[in-house]
Amino acid sequence: MRKLIIALVVASASLVPGLASSQATAPAAASMNDLQADAPSEYTVQKGDTLWAISGKFLKEPWKWPQIWQMNREQIKNPHLIYPGDIIRLDRSGMSPSLSLIAGGAIAEGNVVRLQPRTRVEPLSTAVPTIPGSAIGPFLTQPLVVEPGAMETMPRIVATEEERVIIGAGNLAYVAGMRAGDPINWQIFRAGEPLTDPESGDVLGFEAIHVGDARVKRFGSPSTVEITRAKQEINQDDRLVPARESTFPAYVPHAPDKPINGVIMSVNGGVNDITQYSIVTINRGSRDGVEVGHVLATMRKGDLAYRTRSGRPPLGVDLFPNLANMQFEVTPNPVVKDTIVAGADPDPPVASGPFRSYRLPDERSGLVLVFRTFEKLSYAMVLKAVRPISVGDVVQTP
Numbered sequence: 001m002r003k004l005i006i007a008l009v010v011a012s013a014s015l016v017p018g019l020a021s022s023q024a025t026a027p028a029a030a031s032m033n034d035l036q037a038d039a040p041s042e043y044t045v046q047k048g049d050t051l052w053a054i055s056g057k058f059l060k061e062p063w064k065w066p067q068i069w070q071m072n073r074e075q076i077k078n079p080h081l082i083y084p085g086d087i088i089r090l091d092r093s094g095m096s097p098s099l100s101l102i103a104g105g106a107i108a109e110g111n112v113v114r115l116q117p118r119t120r121v122e123p124l125s126t127a128v129p130t131i132p133g134s135a136i137g138p139f140l141t142q143p144l145v146v147e148p149g150a151m152e153t154m155p156r157i158v159a160t161e162e163e164r165v166i167i168g169a170g171n172l173a174y175v176a177g178m179r180a181g182d183p184i185n186w187q188i189f190r191a192g193e194p195l196t197d198p199e200s201g202d203v204l205g206f207e208a209i210h211v212g213d214a215r216v217k218r219f220g221s222p223s224t225v226e227i228t229r230a231k232q233e234i235n236q237d238d239r240l241v242p243a244r245e246s247t248f249p250a251y252v253p254h255a256p257d258k259p260i261n262g263v264i265m266s267v268n269g270g271v272n273d274i275t276q277y278s279i280v281t282i283n284r285g286s287r288d289g290v291e292v293g294h295v296l297a298t299m300r301k302g303d304l305a306y307r308t309r310s311g312r313p314p315l316g317v318d319l320f321p322n323l324a325n326m327q328f329e330v331t332p333n334p335v336v337k338d339t340i341v342a343g344a345d346p347d348p349p350v351a352s353g354p355f356r357s358y359r360l361p362d363e364r365s366g367l368v369l370v371f372r373t374f375e376k377l378s379y380a381m382v383l384k385a386v387r388p389i390s391v392g393d394v395v396q397t398p
Contacts (some may be wrong), residue, residue: 017079029096030068034059039090047084051130052253052369052383054082062383063367063398065294071252107111117293130251130293130369132365145205146191146372153177154239157188158222168230175212177238185243185263186225188212188234190256196375197283198263198392204283204376207266224252251293253369258289258294261396264389276388278382280368282395285376294370296380297398298389302360365389367398 039058055062082088087102106228155177160167167173192207211232227234262284267274274280284290365387368380382389 004121007203010056012271028067029070029098030059030064031096031164032092034061034068035090035092035097036060040088042087045082045084045086045088049084052084052087053107053200053254061398063255066252068097070098097235113320119395130253130371136386145195145377147205147207147375148203150245151191151206151239155186155223156238157234157241160236163255166235167227169212169227169233171227171234172217172233173176173225173227176220176222177212178216178219178240182216182219183242184216186216186240186242187212188214188227188238188240190235192397195265195281197267197376199283201380204285205374247283253295255364256289256291256294256296256397258395260284260289260294261394262288262290262296264391264393264395267391272390274385274391276383276385278380280380280382280391282368282370282378282380283376284395285378286373287375290370292373294369295383295398296368296370296395297339298368299362299363299387299394299396300365300384300387300389301393302362362394363387364398365393368395 010199036056036058043054043057051064051065055065059065059068075173076226082101083103083299089100089102091098091100155171155175159174161172164171181296187210189210192209194203196206197204209232210231213228213235215228216223216225225240262282264274264280265283266281268279282290284294303312366382366385366389369383370378370380372379379393
């Protein structure tokens, strides 16, 4: 209930001139050019909407959502919630466009919004999420990344019921490293492939493969746990971490305050084509200033263009890529005609010149939104893809 009251206060404050100016400094206001050509004057929030999709109805660049709301940094981190039935109204009357929120149950009379007492029976979890929760749910609750050396300090399975090699749901396991007072519910994982920074070559961490869940039956040395779920075979020496609550944080998509440049290291599922709603790993984390809610542009590396008649790579470049960086002075031999026609214009000479390759400029291929950060790397969801996106592509401040 407290959050709902805060939501109404923030919505009402947006209607009172000068009130927002008393808050922390807001980002630069949006301009009329930032609006979609068909931006609606008002929109009623529907069940199933996401904040990103709603923002895209008003703005060409959805990550400029804080600018059209004139939100300060604190409001970006702790935004008010939007629910189905709420009305978002666009005001074009000022120097810059602005949005205001009419919570469901309010009555608008001209420019005055009259709030009526009401009871909301929906739980807080029905608030509109920033991005599709079903796509990122597992990535919010699973460990995902283990830093080098961290596994040595984590509880591990030292024995299994009846000395079984592989155990599953309903079986018992014995774990070293737990203490009385630790959580009851745990996740079981094992280290996967190393996540290597493609720029420095350093190992930033290891993928944590979630293999199952367990519940403590008895603390001791070792402790006894029961396997409550098995996604894969569970073996001796697998590690455990406390289970995370399945909560979806409220955050506003926004651009970083400073330039950030990184590289896509991997894509969930190991697929070749990265499409909308794919989950990718980037080699920048909290130590680099990356925050949850940051929107980054993906840049596709420019191809090599060759100075040849056909524009295609000369013979041998595919086999010997270093040839692309070499230059050769080539003077073609004159063409001997089979027949000479009187009065016909001679063919223009083929211009001689060096063989060169040119690196074309990088082009924006899409947008990703960071939804979980670690110290050295982050997870992001692809929200827009206008060109093919691949592992190794650059991500940067849009």
